[in-house]
Amino acid sequence: MSRKKLATVWLDGCSGCHMSFLDMDERLIELAAKAELVYSPLVDHKEFPPDVDVTLVEGAVSSEEDLHKIQTIRARTKCLVSLGDCAVTANVPGMRNPFPVIEVYDRAYRENTTLDPGEPNEVVPRLLPHARPVHEVVTVDVFVPGCPPSAGVIYEAVTALLEGKHPDLSAKTRFGA
Amino acid sequence: MTQTGDIKTLKLDGRDVSARADETILQIARQNGIFIPTMCELEGLSSPGACRLCLVEVKGSSKLMPACLTHAEEGMEVTTGSERLVNYRRMIVELFFTERNHVCSVCVSNGNCELQSLAQKVGLTHVHFPYRFPGEQVDASHGRFIADHNRCILCTRCVRVCDEIEGAHTWDVMGRGIQSHVVTDLHEPWGASASCTGCGKCVQVCPTGALFEKGRSVAEMHKRRQFLPYLTLMREGRE
Ligand code: SF4
Ligand code: SF4
Ligand code: SF4
Ligand code: FES
Numbered sequence: 001m002s003r004k005k006l007a008t009v010w011l012d013g014c015s016g017c018h019m020s021f022l023d024m025d026e027r028l029i030e031l032a033a034k035a036e037l038v039y040s041p042l043v044d045h046k047e048f049p050p051d052v053d054v055t056l057v058e059g060a061v062s063s064e065e066d067l068h069k070i071q072t073i074r075a076r077t078k079c080l081v082s083l084g085d086c087a088v089t090a091n092v093p094g095m096r097n098p099f100p101v102i103e104v105y106d107r108a109y110r111e112n113t114t115l116d117p118g119e120p121n122e123v124v125p126r127l128l129p130h131a132r133p134v135h136e137v138v139t140v141d142v143f144v145p146g147c148p149p150s151a152g153v154i155y156e157a158v159t160a161l162l163e164g165k166h167p168d169l170s171a172k173t174r175f176g177a
Numbered sequence: 178m179t180q181t182g183d184i185k186t187l188k189l190d191g192r193d194v195s196a197r198a199d200e201t202i203l204q205i206a207r208q209n210g211i212f213i214p215t216m217c218e219l220e221g222l223s224s225p226g227a228c229r230l231c232l233v234e235v236k237g238s239s240k241l242m243p244a245c246l247t248h249a250e251e252g253m254e255v256t257t258g259s260e261r262l263v264n265y266r267r268m269i270v271e272l273f274f275t276e277r278n279h280v281c282s283v284c285v286s287n288g289n290c291e292l293q294s295l296a297q298k299v300g301l302t303h304v305h306f307p308y309r310f311p312g313e314q315v316d317a318s319h320g321r322f323i324a325d326h327n328r329c330i331l332c333t334r335c336v337r338v339c340d341e342i343e344g345a346h347t348w349d350v351m352g353r354g355i356q357s358h359v360v361t362d363l364h365e366p367w368g369a370s371a372s373c374t375g376c377g378k379c380v381q382v383c384p385t386g387a388l389f390e391k392g393r394s395v396a397e398m399h400k401r402r403q404f405l406p407y408l409t410l411m412r413e414g415r416e
Binding site: 088097099133140170176 | 274278279280283287293300302304308310312
């Protein structure tokens with residue numbers, strides 16, 4: 001059996017969903033037999049490749065860079081999965097949304113800085129007005145709520161998707177789980 | 178209160194059931210193990226019919242009826258779980274999530290919240306409507322309790338328990354439509370309220386993390402409601 005192409009991406013999230021992914025422990029070896037991890041913060045590929053079968057997205061879409069990334073990823077992915085509450089609801093990164101971006105910058109880069117206060121104008125990507133759930137920006141095929149979803153839930157979702165099945169996870173995970 | 182002779186026979190999801198004329202479709206459904214989602218209704222308080230989660234279809238009527246306010250009638254045929262109803266219910270639950278700011282992972286009620294568990298029960302894995310992300314206030318002026326309007330779904334249980342059971346009527350609703358908010362006294366800080374007795378009944382009946390006890394952190398707020406059926410029973414006995 002030829003291995004499927006699996007990718008994971010890290011947008012505006014705490015990396016907890018990726019930690020939960022790693023918590024699959026020995027099941028990762030079993031997954032490695034079924035899929036090749038072609039792009040991920042966990043491996044060293046610089047370019048998101050074309051024709052990826054399943055991509056797990058951690059995090060909300062919060063910056064110009066996130067927006068650019070997710071659009072490319074969507075175009076190159078067959079099945080896009082919102083993994084975790086940040087991707088599904090904007091969750092914790094979305095807690096800045098009631099405030100104007102300028103106030104967020106003020107709090108982070110002016111009020112609490114003594115050395116060279118001011119908004120960063122290089123390297124750090126510009127924030128969008130709101131951190132948004134992924135599906136408000138591009139089409140998402142599967143939703144896995146949870147903060148983070150447990151390793152068991154991720155395993156069930158990924159194995160089903162690699163077999164081309166649509167997992168029913170509503171009884172097993174929820175917002176905040 | 179009850180005329181024992183006045184028994185109605187009706188059909189609930191095709192099943193023949195009998196009920197007293199003063200019983201609601203919701204009560205009858207519960208007695209027969211049929212789940213109808215609810216949010217504003219709470220046994221022991223009056224029902225305002227506000228949340229519309231409990232809507233059911235009644236044969237011969239083009240309108241949907243709130244099960245919590247519709248009484249049994251002879252020969253009635255009620256459907257509680259049609260595709261149309263299931264869709265409407267999911268939409269209502271989704272709108273609760275978009276109207277304010279619900280961040281379950283950091284909420285005092287995470288794991289013990291009626292809205293959160295209802296979302297799971299209706300199979301919600303994401304919300305189709307755009308989130309509003311409104312700027313909402315947190316009132317921590319009371320000595321023992323906090324009101325976090327980010328988590329309020331305007332069910333008005335707090336308003337009713339305070340008025341109908343405690344008799345203080347500290348809570349009420351101010352504004353209309355999307356501007357509606359629950360307020361204490363004449364929209365004064367809760368801690369400055371002259372009418373609040375500090376009984377905490379509002380906190381205990383609140384279905385979400387909107388009202389909670391000070392000192393509770395994430396997932397630490399468990400609501401205790403045992404007092405409500407007890408108090409209602411004692412009062413009915415007195416009438
Ligand atoms: S959903 Fe939770 S665990 Fe995952 S990135 Fe967001 S905050 Fe972290
Ligand atoms: S009130 Fe309930 S639904 Fe809202 S954030 Fe808290 S746990 Fe989640
Ligand atoms: S504060 Fe709680 S009980 Fe009162 S209306 Fe809001 S959600 Fe309902
Ligand atoms: S429970 Fe019937 S309208 Fe809210």
